Amino acid sequence: MSRNIVIFDTTLRDGEQSPGASMNLAEKLEVAQALVDLKVDVIEAGFPIASPGDFEAVQAIARSVKGAAVCGLARCNDKDIDRAAEAVKDADDPRIHVFLATSAIHREFKLKMDKDEIIRRAVAGVERAKGYTSNIEFSPEDAARTESDFLCKVVEAAITAGATTVNIPDTVGYATPTHMGGVIRDLVNRVPNIDKAVISVHCHNDLGLAVANSLAAVENGAGQIECTINGIGERAGNCSLEEITMALKTRSDYYGHTTRVDTTRLVPTSRLVSSVTGLEVQRNKAIVGRNAFAHESGIHQDGMLKNPTTYEIMRPEDVGFHKTDLVMGKHSGRAALADRARALGYHLEGEKLQEVFDAFKKLADKKKEVYDSDIAALIDKRVSSADDQWKLVRYELKLEGEGIPSATVTLSKGDEEQTDTFFGGDGPLDALFRVIEKITGSQVVVRDYRVHSVSQGKDAQGESTIELEYQNRIYRGRGVSTDTVEASTLAFLNAVNRISLTSGEPTEAVYRDTV
Ligand SMILES: CC(=O)SCCNC(=O)CCNC(=O)[C@H](O)C(C)(C)COP(=O)(O)OP(=O)(O)OC[C@H]1O[C@@H](n2cnc3c(N)ncnc32)[C@H](O)[C@@H]1OP(=O)(O)O
Ligand SMILES: CC(C)C(=O)C(=O)O
Numbered sequence: 249m250s251r252n253i254v255i256f257d258t259t260l261r262d263g264e265q266s267p268g269a270s271m272n273l274a275e276k277l278e279v280a281q282a283l284v285d286l287k288v289d290v291i292e293a294g295f296p297i298a299s300p301g302d303f304e305a306v307q308a309i310a311r312s313v314k315g316a317a318v319c320g321l322a323r324c325n326d327k328d329i330d331r332a333a334e335a336v337k338d339a340d341d342p343r344i345h346v347f348l349a350t351s352a353i354h355r356e357f358k359l360k361m362d363k364d365e366i367i368r369r370a371v372a373g374v375e376r377a378k379g380y381t382s383n384i385e386f387s388p389e390d391a392a393r394t395e396s397d398f399l400c401k402v403v404e405a406a407i408t409a410g411a412t413t414v415n416i417p418d419t420v421g422y423a424t425p426t427h428m429g430g431v432i433r434d435l436v437n438r439v440p441n442i443d444k445a446v447i448s449v450h451c452h453n454d455l456g457l458a459v460a461n462s463l464a465a466v467e468n469g470a471g472q473i474e475c476t477i478n479g480i481g482e483r484a485g486n487c488s489l490e491e492i493t494m495a496l497k498t499r500s501d502y503y504g505h506t507t508r509v510d511t512t513r514l515v516p517t518s519r520l521v522s523s524v525t526g527l528e529v530q531r532n533k534a535i536v537g538r539n540a541f542a543h544e545s546g547i548h549q550d551g552m553l554k555n556p557t558t559y560e561i562m563r564p565e566d567v568g569f570h571k572t573d574l575v576m577g578k579h580s581g582r583a584a585l586a587d588r589a590r591a592l593g594y595h596l597e598g599e600k601l602q603e604v605f606d607a608f609k610k611l612a613d614k615k616k617e618v619y620d621s622d623i624a625a626l627i628d629k630r631v632s633s634a635d636d637q638w639k640l641v642r643y644e645l646k647l648e649g650e651g652i653p654s655a656t657v658t659l660s661k662g663d664e665e666q667t668d669t670f671f672g673g674d675g676p677l678d679a680l681f682r683v684i685e686k687i688t689g690s691q692v693v694v695r696d697y698r699v700h701s702v703s704q705g706k707d708a709q710g711e712s713t714i715e716l717e718y719q720n721r722i723y724r725g726r727g728v729s730t731d732t733v734e735a736s737t738l739a740f741l742n743a744v745n746r747i748s749l750t751s752g753e754p755t756e757a758v759y760r761d762t763v
């Protein structure tokens with residue numbers, strides 16, 4: 249029977265758990281708005297107890313988002329649930345997502361709780377959340393590795409306690425499609441009150457099977473899929489939203505289900521998330537990769553020219569690829585800029601539109617043609633630096649006798665400016681980075697540094713991305729400018745700003761990184 253599958257996006261929660269993918273408040277609000285435009289049903293905006301910044305972001309999203317439920321994650325304890333409830337309370341449709349691991353491994357080694365205690369805590373958690381909202385999701389974490397009998401008992405108890413969605417996570421990406429389908433089928437057949445809740449699925453991609461496992465779950469009765477843009481998330485990531493929604497759409501002949509997702513927004517949303525997290529999308533990534541609709545070989549090109557359906561199962565425009573890169577110039581106005589920005593995944597209005605418009609006009613004076621990618625870069629620059637404490641005022645680079653670099657940088661913080669100089673270093677960029685370290689007082693190690701062009705032509709804008717290590721954590725930064733040295737300096741400063749943004753917060757998050 250045809251069903252509408254609920255799309256639960258967790259880019260801002262599980263997606264943000266990707267090492268180095270932290271987003272600032274302005275970036276999270278921009279992504280949340282893009283998710284609304286994409287027409288996802290539920291936005292998991294964060295884990296409010298995790299840090300004051302997470303709480304603030306969930307609250308701001310709950311207050312601003314219209315047209316999707318806003319969800320906050322909580323462990324099964326009173327403090328987490330109360331904090332999540334406080335964060336989502338102003339949403340039109342607030343959801344609290346309570347989780348507790350159920351597998352033998354997690355019970356014994358992590359939680360140190362027996363089966364009875366797990367059921368007691370799960371029920372107490374759902375009941376407490378129920379005191380705040382009627383929209384409650386419960387997840388038995390590591391469900392795919394949980395004994396079937398026990399999983400059925402926990403799910404039944406959570407529904408009796410008031411859970412309206414029961415989410416079945418494959419937390420460690422262990423399942424295969426037949427296995428995951430079987431887990432859902434067992435719940436459908438064996439849990440007496442299962443019809444009182446929506447069954448959800450939350451698959452991780454450790455074996456590259458997250459999308460396949462989610463499809464198998466849907467085939468066996470799941471009515472909600474948890475997923476993220478570009479498949480980002482803990483370790484190898486989560487089920488990719490663009491892949492799962494296009495699989496359901498393209499193969500509606502087989503699955504017969506629908507989603508509310510406006511698939512023409514997939515590419516702009518993917519771009520936005522890639523840009524704010526610094527996690528690049530691989531060229532051959534299904535649906536949104538640059539090569540997803542590119543045809544190189546003669547026989548394929550011949551077929552495409554005769555009829556695109558010979559080699560394309562989806563139309564590029566259905567996922568949001570544009571045939572042409574619209575050229576805007578110095579004679580374009582605000583209306584055209586706002587319209588172009590929307591097509592690229594952003595919302596520009598009021599003061600924000602004016603700021604980007606001013607930057608656009610300056611760029612148009614420098615560059616002959618301003619492409620979509622230039623515009624996206626200008627907006628990204630504004631969004632990613634919105635919460636920055638330190639701003640670059642000016643810099644000067646000189647090569648002294650025997651080519652030794654000397655860098656002088658002026659940064660501002662609030663109304664104050666500070667200038668310093670560094671002489672020496674392993675090259676001009678190193679000298680610039682060292683001055684910034686001196687002024688901001690942060691000692692970092694550069695782990696990765698890249699520069700590439702974001703638009704066409706000799707006068708293209710350069711984008712620099714950088715990964716800094718500070719106290720065993722990775723911080724990413726981006727900078728864009730027509731001058732690549734300036735782009736690199738901005739990227740370094742952007743990453744340093746992220747350090748000062750998070751290190752002042754009393755978070756005790758355990759972090760395992762891959763460096
Ligand atoms: C599968 C998932 O994706 S779950 C979500 C994972 N995301 C995150 O962890 C990111 C945010 N996390 C954080 O900021 C921190 O871990 C916090 C603030 C939540 C907790 O920090 P701390 O209080 O220092 O605890 P810490 O992280 O060291 O350990 C987690 C504790 O929660 C307990 N716990 C884990 N899951 C649950 C749960 N669902 N319900 C109740 N307790 C739980 C653990 O057993 C451990 O308790 P213990 O300290 O008594 O052994
Ligand atoms: C919190 C839960 C749903 C989770 O992210 C997982 O189990 O992977």
Ligand SMILES: [Mg+2]
Binds near residue numbers: 452
């Ligand atoms: Mg997860």
